[in-house]
Amino acid sequence: QVQLVESGGGSVQAGGSLRLSCAASTSTGSGHTMAWFRQAPGKEREGVAAISPGGALTFYADSVKGRFTTSRDNAKNTVYLQMNNLKPEDTAMYYCAARLSGGSWSTANGYTYWGQGTRVTVSS
16 A cells, blocks of 8 residues: 655746655555646546656656656655646646556556645646
């Protein structure tokens, strides 16, 4: 069982930056792909970014490429999402997720463990 706790959300103006963190209760570096999803009111949950267990591979949604960067520190059991040049359309609840299995990184139902989420609000 892996428990995930997100932090770092908040309210910023467009063009600003935030750094989200996701702390895992146990080691995830041995095999868990970690991902960030977001869900805006009235919309489906969408994949934002993912990172392979060792950190060598990263994946991003087209809407955030060049603005968001995900990284991980397996010694600290923590994954990060650096968000720069934020836009109002980035406003959502952001969730951290973990899985051991393969498949498309952006498919939410492929992830076993989820955090409670942290809210990001970007004003214009």
